[in-house]
Amino acid sequence: QITLKESGPTLVKPTQTLTLTCTFSGFSLTTRGVAVAWIRQPPGKALEWLALIYWDDDKRYSPSLESRLTLTKDTSKNQVVLTLANMDPMDTATYYCVHRGDELCFEYWGQGALVTVSS
């Protein structure tokens, strides 16, 4: 059974750096073809893809946020860490950690973590 769970602060101040951790089980991020994505959703708005990290440590970032995003993984802990620098109130959103398997889609989602950016 594949599960993912996001953890991190619920409130950050403008200009701060957000660090979110995805802890997963039921799969290994060393298995060929597997990737973990981060997808966010501002309140009342659409889903927005942020980044992907692959089993071979290749990374892909949303072009609009690439300069602010960093992804790392710790395969021994089954964790993926997302950092988003220079937070702005527009970054207020629910952040989802998502499993991507051999099929190029997102079947397993975490419950989401609401992050509010406010001074």
Next chain:
Amino acid sequence: QSALTQPRSVSGSPGQSVTISCTGTSSDVGRNDFVSWYQQHPGKAPKLMIYDVSKRPSGVPGRFSGSKSGNTASLTISGLQAEDEADYYCCSYAASVVFGGGTKLTVL
């Protein structure tokens, strides 16, 4: 990269069929068959309903079907049920990943 274009809302009565369109470009939707659809109920995480344009994951009712023509993908829900009322998002996995703006389905 711009979001894929979806109608903001669609509606239908129980038992009817509705189709939600998702229009992109030759760089995303039209580039390959890696189009997927997600259903999201309020306060819940999205759920995968269709992948690879027309394939259904295990457990998704056969009432849900997908297709694609050129740069436009479509999700059709036949035999509408009350529990189908939700937001629906398309997604294209090409050089990058891009979602649609979402469509609110109302079951009248």
